[in-house]
Amino acid sequence: xxxxxxxxxxxxxxxxxxxxxxxxxxxxxxxxxxxxxxxxxxxxxxxxxxxxxxxxxxxxxxxxxxxxxxxxxxxxxxxxxxxxxxxxxxxxxxxxxxxxxxxxxxxxxxxxxxxxxxxxxxxxxxxxxxxxxxxxxxxxxxxxxxxxxxxxxxxxxxxxxxxxxxxxxxxxxxxxxxxxxxxxxxxxxxxxxxxxxxxxxxxxxxxxxxxxxxxxxxxxxxxxxxxxxxxxxxxxxxxxxxxxxxxxxxxxxxxxxxxxxxxxxxxxxxxxxxxxxxxxxxxxxxxxxxxxxxxxxxxxxxxxxxxxxxxxxxxxxxxxxxxxxxxxxxxxxxxxxxxxxxxxxxxxxxxxxxxxxxxxxxxxxxxxxxxxxxxxxxxxxxxxxxxxxxxxxxxxxxxxxxxxxx
Amino acid sequence: xxxxxxxxxxxxxxxxxxxxxxxxxxxxxxxxxxxxxxxxxxxxxxxxxxxxxxxxxxxxxxxxxxxxxxxxxxxxxxxxxxxxxxxxxxxxxxxxxxxxxxxxxxxxxxxxxxxxxxxxxxxxxxxxxxxxxxxxxxxxxxxxxxxxxxxxxxxxxxxxxxxxxxxxxxxxxxxxxxxxxxxxxxxxxxxxxxxxxxxxxxxxxxxxxxxxxxxxxxxxxxxxxxxxxxxxxxxxxxxxxxxxxxxxxxxxxx
Numbered sequence: 001x002x003x004x005x006x007x008x009x010x011x012x013x014x015x016x017x018x019x020x021x022x023x024x025x026x027x028x029x030x031x032x033x034x035x036x037x038x039x040x041x042x043x044x045x046x047x048x049x050x051x052x053x054x055x056x057x058x059x060x061x062x063x064x065x066x067x068x069x070x071x072x073x074x075x076x077x078x079x080x081x082x083x084x085x086x087x088x089x090x091x092x093x094x095x096x097x098x099x100x101x102x103x104x105x106x107x108x109x110x111x112x113x114x115x116x117x118x119x120x121x122x123x124x125x126x127x128x129x130x131x132x133x134x135x136x137x138x139x140x141x142x143x144x145x146x147x148x149x150x151x152x153x154x155x156x157x158x159x160x161x162x163x164x165x166x167x168x169x170x171x172x173x174x175x176x177x178x179x180x181x182x183x184x185x186x187x188x189x190x191x192x193x194x195x196x197x198x199x200x201x202x203x204x205x206x207x208x209x210x211x212x213x214x215x216x217x218x219x220x221x222x223x224x225x226x227x228x229x230x231x232x233x234x235x236x237x238x239x240x241x242x243x244x245x246x247x248x249x250x251x252x253x254x255x256x257x258x259x260x261x262x263x264x265x266x267x268x269x270x271x272x273x274x275x276x277x278x279x280x281x282x283x284x285x286x287x288x289x290x291x292x293x294x295x296x297x298x299x300x301x302x303x304x305x306x307x308x309x310x311x312x313x314x315x316x317x318x319x320x321x322x323x324x325x326x327x328x329x330x331x332x333x334x335x336x337x338x339x340x341x342x343x344x345x346x347x348x349x350x351x352x353x354x355x356x357x358x359x360x361x362x363x364x365x366x367x368x369x370x371x372x373x374x375x376x377x378x379x380x381x382x383x384x385x386x387x388x389x390x391x392x393x394x395x396x397x398x399x400x401x402x403x404x405x406x
Numbered sequence: 407x408x409x410x411x412x413x414x415x416x417x418x419x420x421x422x423x424x425x426x427x428x429x430x431x432x433x434x435x436x437x438x439x440x441x442x443x444x445x446x447x448x449x450x451x452x453x454x455x456x457x458x459x460x461x462x463x464x465x466x467x468x469x470x471x472x473x474x475x476x477x478x479x480x481x482x483x484x485x486x487x488x489x490x491x492x493x494x495x496x497x498x499x500x501x502x503x504x505x506x507x508x509x510x511x512x513x514x515x516x517x518x519x520x521x522x523x524x525x526x527x528x529x530x531x532x533x534x535x536x537x538x539x540x541x542x543x544x545x546x547x548x549x550x551x552x553x554x555x556x557x558x559x560x561x562x563x564x565x566x567x568x569x570x571x572x573x574x575x576x577x578x579x580x581x582x583x584x585x586x587x588x589x590x591x592x593x594x595x596x597x598x599x600x601x602x603x604x605x606x607x608x609x610x611x612x613x614x615x616x617x618x619x620x621x622x623x624x625x626x627x628x629x630x631x632x633x634x635x636x637x638x639x640x641x642x643x644x645x646x647x648x649x650x651x652x653x654x655x656x657x658x659x660x
Contacts, residue, residue: 351459356496356550357506359456360566361484361514370509374500374549 009099010091017103017122025114033113036294036326037265040207040233063171063391065144067129069156074129084141087128087157097132098159105185105213109239112269118211118237121183125157128182132161133168140388145174145200156182164189164217169385171197175204186214186222190244193221195384197392198236202399207233218244218274225383227392228255228264229399235265240279242270242305247277252382253295254396256372258288258319258403265294272305272335283314284379286372287323288403298330299340306335312342317349317375369400407471407605408432408455408574414465414630415447415454423464424450426630432574435602439616440609441641442627443649448609449493451627452578455607456490457483470574484510485517489572493579495559498550503562506550507532511569535568539595556583564595575599576607581615593618613645626652 006014027034067084068075074086090098106118129143145156154176162168166189176182188194201208208231216222228234240249255264270279285293299310316325329342349371357367376396383389408431415425424447432438442448454461455468457480468475470486478486498506512522523531536546539561551559560580567575577596581589596606596619608619616624616638624641626634626649633655634640644652 352496353498355458355480356492356498357501357510358480359458359484359490360506360510360570361481361517362506362510363481363513363517364479366509366513367481370501370506371498374498377500 004088005092007092007094007096007099009094010102013103014123017107017119020107020110021116021119021123024110024116024119026116031114033267033296037235038207038233038263038292063140063142063173065142065173067141068144068146069127069129069174074127083133084129084131087125087130087159090130090159091125096130097161098130101159101161101185101187103185105187105215105239105241106183106211108241109211109213112239112271115211115237117181117209118183118213121155121157121181121211124155126155128157128159130159132163133166134163136165136167140169140171140195140197140385143170143172143174145172146177154178154180156180158182158184160184160186160194162186162188162192162194165191167193169195169197169388171199171388173199175201176206176208179206180208180210182208183211183213186212188214188216188220188222190217191219192217195223196225197383197388198224198226199392201231201234202227202229204231204234209235209237211237212239214238214240216240216242216244216247216249219246220244221248223250223382223384224252225379225392226251226253226266227396228253228257229396230257230259230262231255231264232259232262234263236267238266238268240268240270242272242277242279243274245274245276247274249278250280250282250382251297252280252282252379253284254376254379255283255285255287255293256376256396256400256403257286257291257293259291260289261291263292263294266296267294268297270297270299270310272299272301272308272310274302275305276307277305278309279311280382281312281314282379282382283327284376285314285316285325286319286375286400286403287316287325288319290320290322290324292324292326294326295344296328296330297342298332299342301331301333301335301338301340303334306337308333308335308338308340310338310340313378314342314344315375315378316346317372318346319349365401369397369403372400372403373397407434408475408607409469410466411468412466413451413454413463413468415450416462416464418460418462424461424630425454427466428627428631429466430625430632432605432607434573434605435600436623437600437606437608437619437621438623438625439619439621439641440607440625440627440632441611441613441644443653444611446627447630448627449578452490452576452607452609455483455576456480456488481513482517484570484572485514487571487573488576489567489570489574490576491560491563491567491578491580493582495551495563497552497554499552501550503546503548503550504532507566507569510566514570532565532569535565538598539565539568540591541565557585557588560584560588560592561595564592568595568599573603574605574607576609577619578609579611580608581610581612589615589618613641616641626655628652628655 416423
């Protein structure tokens, strides 16, 4: 039962989704799609937070926020933020732009892979933002998360609509201060461009599952960069629908994890539904202790998606014999004139390179840090904006310098 | 400066002895050359002196300025002033050459208790060395040795040497893969760097490098030992007759 004030369109959508949800397979270790994951993320346990100083869980604070998602409240700071509304206001508004968008991609995603947690989110959103951009803006929009509710599972729901020819960069920072289930639906118009940097979850002790579903129209560009710094239990589900020709997409992720039992779990499905589209996926994981990184990246190429160029690379640097990298690259191709490739490697630090640096007097920890930085640089290079890339590089570099002192 | 006393070294994984009792003493300002056939242990000697993993010292010791070198970590040896110019310089994608050089120089200065060099002074210094060695700005901007030709990699080694100003330099087959012009350039770099307080150990298969870098002593190494020591004429003799006379000497020493 939904207790908040909602519009008729949302109520009827909710009714429909609810009646369909019985057909969605529940999360279970028996399912291949969930088998390797840490199921803490679906835990109903209410975490006792009374012993935890939540003010220390700031997460990445690399940029000054324009918008803060604080508890279940949206706070707007900068002038750009008037473009942003609270998702709870949006689903209460009979005339909101969202009625043509909300829930569509979540519903579509269920046809390919059962995503029961995304459906739960559609039925009971608690907090989140909605934005519809008709004009480009040069500065990135910084959204800082401090999501927390008294409920064990916080459902954060976001909606992003980028109109034709509009360009934008969105950077999400911060952390979730309770178990978090987020769904972000993204619609990109023709020739639109969205750079999305998900920097949330640094040292995050609460489990999180973040879904991102994205519909992309012809000649549009979507670049997504994810950063996982010692996340305890984070699962990401990204599904892209490349619906027009000439689309460019890049999904890159860096996971640096050295705390015991921590893991990151990245799942990407790129649907090439039209011709002459390019997609890139670059995953880099650096793991110490008994940490785990899971990467499942799939490229689907429909029969009409000729001249598809799909690339996927997932590589891990295992710094301990106990760390694990579980990778499942998948290609499903029904067109006959495509270039699709995938590669996956796991290795330790290269001894020859390390010796070379040491023999020049570079101190051991610094030398290891340089090699880790070099290892992740391919993923970082996917970040287009030089300023953001450089800021991120410094941030990750500083973080890496502590990697061997934990 | 460097005193090696009856050194015996085997491979860590194979229990195979490579260096079988080698003694050598090098004083400040001296240039020593070690020549020998393939597999005689020349590169093993350079690796052990620089501190590379994978070797077990079974016997003997190495003193550098009177203290035990083999106890020091690789990076400590570098800070003490030991420099190995690699036979096959390593490519490190993702690590910028300039960042690497500055980190190396300042790490050594820090270890020695000296003030670190600021960015402007560092750039000035490195550019003047690069100019002498005809190393382009473009190459300096690349990741360490990535996409460099054999000659460029060797010149980069000499650049590192000139920048880090070590007191004891091991040139491990620096002449391999070099054309005549590159060899002249590299040799010029080395000769400019010679001083009464620095010593060199030049490891080579061929005499030709020694036409450019004139050694005070030439040692012939066969089967893990030095079997003959002489001056630069010994290298010329090897060039004419090969190593066959010395192979016999190696067997006799067993």
